[in-house]
Amino acid sequence: MRVPMTEYLFIDLDTERWICRICAHDFGDARGNYKEGTLVYDRDPREIHPPVIDPEKYEFTFSPDPAFCRILEFYCPTCGTQIEAEYLPPGHPPTVDMLWDIDSLREKWEAHGGNPEEVVNYGPGENAVTDLSARFDSVSHAQPGHAGHTHREGAH
Amino acid sequence: MTLTHNQSAPTSGNTDDAQLLTDQEQQWVDAFMDETTLFLGPDPAIMRHHEIMPRSAYEEECIAQGIDPLEIDRIRKRLAGALDEAFEMCESMGAAPGAKWADLSCAVYTAEGDVTYLSNRGVIAFSAVLHHPIRYIMKNWKDEPTVGINEGDGFFHNDSRFGMVHNTDQSMLVPVIRGGIIIAWVGATIHEGENGACEPGGMPSGSETPFDDGLRASPIKIVEKGHLRRDLLTFLQHSTRDPKLMLADIKVKMGAVRRIMDTVDRLIDEVGQETFVASLRVTVEDVEIEVRRRIGELPDGTVTFNQFVDSTLKENILIKFACKITIRGERMIVDLTGTGPEILNRAINSPLASTKSFMAQAILSYWWPDLPRSTGALSPIEVTTEEHSWADAGYDAPVGQSLQASFRGFSALQTAFAKMQFSSPQKYSNVVAPWFNQINDFLWGGTTQNGEQVGNLCADLNGMGGGAKAFRDGEDAVAPLFCAMADIGEQEVMEEEVPFLQLVSKRLVRDNQGFGKFRGGMGYEMIVASRGTPSWGFMTVTSGSKFSSVPGMFGGYGCPVYPLAIVKGINIYDIIQDDPSQFDLSMERVMNEQPFAGGDYQSAHMGLQFDVAKEGELYMIAQGAGGGYGDVLERDPELVVTDLELDRISAQVATDVYGVVWEPGTYVVHAAETAALRAGMRQARIERGTPYKEFVAAFVQDEPPKDLLYFGSWGQDNDEELIATHWGGLEPERVSGKLAELPLIMVPDRRVLKIARLEERVRELEQKYGETVVHKS
Numbered sequence: 001m002r003v004p005m006t007e008y009l010f011i012d013l014d015t016e017r018w019i020c021r022i023c024a025h026d027f028g029d030a031r032g033n034y035k036e037g038t039l040v041y042d043r044d045p046r047e048i049h050p051p052v053i054d055p056e057k058y059e060f061t062f063s064p065d066p067a068f069c070r071i072l073e074f075y076c077p078t079c080g081t082q083i084e085a086e087y088l089p090p091g092h093p094p095t096v097d098m099l100w101d102i103d104s105l106r107e108k109w110e111a112h113g114g115n116p117e118e119v120v121n122y123g124p125g126e127n128a129v130t131d132l133s134a135r136f137d138s139v140s141h142a143q144p145g146h147a148g149h150t151h152r153e154g155a156h
Numbered sequence: 157m158t159l160t161h162n163q164s165a166p167t168s169g170n171t172d173d174a175q176l177l178t179d180q181e182q183q184w185v186d187a188f189m190d191e192t193t194l195f196l197g198p199d200p201a202i203m204r205h206h207e208i209m210p211r212s213a214y215e216e217e218c219i220a221q222g223i224d225p226l227e228i229d230r231i232r233k234r235l236a237g238a239l240d241e242a243f244e245m246c247e248s249m250g251a252a253p254g255a256k257w258a259d260l261s262c263a264v265y266t267a268e269g270d271v272t273y274l275s276n277r278g279v280i281a282f283s284a285v286l287h288h289p290i291r292y293i294m295k296n297w298k299d300e301p302t303v304g305i306n307e308g309d310g311f312f313h314n315d316s317r318f319g320m321v322h323n324t325d326q327s328m329l330v331p332v333i334r335g336g337i338i339i340a341w342v343g344a345t346i347h348e349g350e351n352g353a354c355e356p357g358g359m360p361s362g363s364e365t366p367f368d369d370g371l372r373a374s375p376i377k378i379v380e381k382g383h384l385r386r387d388l389l390t391f392l393q394h395s396t397r398d399p400k401l402m403l404a405d406i407k408v409k410m411g412a413v414r415r416i417m418d419t420v421d422r423l424i425d426e427v428g429q430e431t432f433v434a435s436l437r438v439t440v441e442d443v444e445i446e447v448r449r450r451i452g453e454l455p456d457g458t459v460t461f462n463q464f465v466d467s468t469l470k471e472n473i474l475i476k477f478a479c480k481i482t483i484r485g486e487r488m489i490v491d492l493t494g495t496g497p498e499i500l501n502r503a504i505n506s507p508l509a510s511t512k513s514f515m516a517q518a519i520l521s522y523w524w525p526d527l528p529r530s531t532g533a534l535s536p537i538e539v540t541t542e543e544h545s546w547a548d549a550g551y552d553a554p555v556g557q558s559l560q561a562s563f564r565g566f567s568a569l570q571t572a573f574a575k576m577q578f579s580s581p582q583k584y585s586n587v588v589a590p591w592f593n594q595i596n597d598f599l600w601g602g603t604t605q606n607g608e609q610v611g612n613l614c615a616d617l618n619g620m621g622g623g624a625k626a627f628r629d630g631e632d633a634v635a636p637l638f639c640a641m642a643d644i645g646e647q648e649v650m651e652e653e654v655p656f657l658q659l660v661s662k663r664l665v666r667d668n669q670g671f672g673k674f675r676g677g678m679g680y681e682m683i684v685a686s687r688g689t690p691s692w693g694f695m696t697v698t699s700g701s702k703f704s705s706v707p708g709m710f711g712g713y714g715c716p717v718y719p720l721a722i723v724k725g726i727n728i729y730d731i732i733q734d735d736p737s738q739f740d741l742s743m744e745r746v747m748n749e750q751p752f753a754g755g756d757y758q759s760a761h762m763g764l765q766f767d768v769a770k771e772g773e774l775y776m777i778a779q780g781a782g783g784g785y786g787d788v789l790e791r792d793p794e795l796v797v798t799d800l801e802l803d804r805i806s807a808q809v810a811t812d813v814y815g816v817v818w819e820p821g822t823y824v825v826h827a828a829e830t831a832a833l834r835a836g837m838r839q840a841r842i843e844r845g846t847p848y849k850e851f852v853a854a855f856v857q858d859e860p861p862k863d864l865l866y867f868g869s870w871g872q873d874n875d876e877e878l879i880a881t882h883w884g885g886l887e888p889e890r891v892s893g894k895l896a897e898l899p900l901i902m903v904p905d906r907r908v909l910k911i912a913r914l915e916e917r918v919r920e921l922e923q924k925y926g927e928t929v930v931h932k933s
Contacts, residue, residue, distance in 0.1 A: 085707065
């Protein structure tokens with residue numbers, strides 16, 4: 001049984017592993033920090049948030065100051081999906097943002113009886129209905145998840 | 157200050173608080189304190205507790221007579237109708253700009269002050285803070301011979317140390333009395349703005365002591381047996397810059413409360429006093445029970461979300477707002493340990509009650525918006541803080557711009573909830589990325605074209621960009637985090653009352669987005685200039701000019717940062733009159749092209765203390781964007797080119813961030829090239845990314861960069877150990893230790909530091925050129 005824990009991460013309750021919802025990459029022990037299974041890049045924030053006013057003339061420009069702020073991008077090592085982007089001061093340890101009680105999670109889902117991939121939605125309302133099933137089950141691993149999948153996201 | 161037996165909530169670990177007295181010793185202390193109390197300040201036994209009160213004997217008696225859920229539902233609906241009616245009265249008649257745009261609330265409370273029901277519109281944070289003043293009144297004034305509580309009385313307060321969202325808000329709290337017993341309270345509270353602080357508008361970015369924060373009204377009886385007390389009213393009017401506002405809105409609140417009271421009177425006549433009391437009490441309890449049940453639906457675990465705030469509003473620093481939320485069954489613990497210390501001469505500190513009030517805002521507006529707005533919503537959630545952190549400021553810390561910390565209390569809960577609830581099969585709200593959380597707005601003050609003294613703020617505060625949802629883009633300039641149905645006002649109406657024009661109003665700024673599979677809602681820019689006034693000035697009260705205020709969610713990016721841009725030494729009205737083609741204003745054009753000869757073009761962070769604005773000088777800011785959701789490379793390319801065509805994003809962002817290839821001129825997406833570009837970008841990520849452990853080994857440092865003025869824990873392994881920057885002299889030094897061990901933190905005046913640097917430079921130059929100058933002190 002795989003439980004969608006974020007947009008791109010499952011916890012597989014059978015194997016107790018974090019896995020990528022796009023390509024099935026194994027990020028590690030579900031009782032631990034999924035980030036340990038990612039690739040990380042220290043992004044200069046000015047590359048993402050371009051200046052609106054001229055940085056040659058002004059100190060404050062709409063671009064974050066790289067001496068204050070870095071963007072850590074966490075990628076899936078197999079499919080390259082960016083599963084998290086964390087804004088941190090330079091040198092600050094990455095945040096262990098989620099630690100879950102797997103026994104409790106299992107108990108809850110066993111009590112529920114449904115398939116998490118089918119019953120988890122983005123919230124109440126018709127437009128929040130989605131398909132959070134594994135993309136790797138429906139497409140080839142050659143282009144994991146990024147071509148031809150049939151999920152219903154994007155409804156406005 | 158009152159000392160009370162075993163009630164001082166020793167969350168700080170202060171050993172004095174932990175000393176328990178014997179009953180005999182406590183009696184002696186109580187007797188001594190009763191006889192010798194200097195004055196009745198904020199009471200920790202009240203202020204450190206957000207839980208609903210236990211049932212009173214009378215409430216037990218009323219409930220014991222039987223509960224009919226349908227009748228209670230009818231009572232709730234009647235009260236909701238009355239509160240909404242009162243809300244609209246305040247909105248329609250209120251003199252405060254905030255009132256006109258829904259920054260207010262009306263409520264019914266139990267006898268002990270728990271909010272039973274709040275108006276559907278307005279600021280929900282009030283549901284978790286106004287029990288404090290009522291408990292203070294009940295504890296201290298009910299049996300006080302010189303005060304007392306009688307039918308027709310009304311109490312006023314604004315000081316957040318006694319329980320208020322922040323000091324700009326002013327209350328009217330009125331008891332419901334039957335047979336000599338207080339059985340409930342009703343109230344109206346409005347963001348009034350001007351409060352006599354060191355700067356106009358009520359939210360001073362420049363306050364350096366609590367006395368700079370302005371009016372410090374503890375709960376006082378402003379209305380006695382139906383009559384507004386002229387002596388106290390005069391004192392309040394005399395204490396602020398806008399006496400007309402004070403008079404008008406006290407009367408508006410009295411009228412609104414009277415309208416609620418009419419419904420309450422009729423309800424009590426219809427259903428009986430006992431049923432009415434039981435319904436109030438049961439509603440509060442029902443909400444608490446339901447919140448516990450919903451916590452139990454969430455997965456057990458811990459979600460951590462740390463925020464870094466880059467400004468004291470006078471200088472750039474980096475201060476942490478730490479938050480770990482742990483769920484165990486039906487328990488939820490919100491732990492802010494690791495949050496930076498209070499800064500004793502800066503305005504950004506927040507009282508604990510104000511910080512908690514915005515946690516309730518997140519819960520009732522973004523987690524479970526279907527629940528009645530009641531004190532019961534936050535009540536079962538345990539909140540751990542360290543007293544004298546900037547989110548739990550002590551009595552002596554200025555709190556003039558406490559929203560800097562308290563809004564982070566909102567973001568902590570709102571942001572973490574996407575992760576907390578994602579896997580839950582039962583949701584009561586959508587998965588949403590972080591909402592924008594800053595006060596990107598102009599405050600203003602001076603003499604109007606009508607000759608009146610005023611101080612207040614623009615409605616653009618309410619134009620915050622919404623966070624992206626998991627299934628659609630965030631909405632542009634949709635609503636402030638504290639009020640879902642607020643208005644950004646009619647600019648032309650405002651210009652009749654205040655002497656400045658918004659020369660650019662509500663124009664979206666290109667690339668002002670939180671990028672993602674779905675992007676955050678955008679913010680707009682504002683350009684203002686005073687006109688036709690003998691004296692006028694503007695302020696800004698915002699952080700987030702160096703470090704993004706909100707991140708994205710699940711791979712999406714956060715908002716950019718926001719500068720303040722000013723052009724001094726020009727009169728834009730003369731320029732436009734001479735050459736109408738110059739009325740082509742945007743922050744980008746004005747600052748980059750510098751088209752006005754003689755202008756002094758400046759950019760700065762968004763903590764601007766009151767700045768005298770001469771006629772026609774330009775002040776420019778932009779409202780903020782919500783966070784993006786999901787991987788940018790999953791964004792529908794058609795949505796990308798639509799934003800590009802509308803100039804919402806630049807070509808650089810469309811290409812480098814979103815990886816889209818299009819036909820210039822027609823904006824037709826080249827699907828194959830886009831797929832190829834994106835595949836290449838994914839491959840590039842894999843190639844440049846470093847395995848986590850290797851990355852941590854190279855990136856993580858033992859402490860912050862040397863030049864960063866940092867406050868808070870570093871990492872999360874030992875949140876009790878804080879790093880801070882201390883100025884023993886003019887040079888900053890880094891200190892560390894537990895909060896109680898740190899020295900008091902006060903930041904030197906930046907002008908003093910600048911003068912010291914300039915004097916040092918003068919000495920260097922004198923030595924270099926051999927000039928002998930006698931410097932007399």
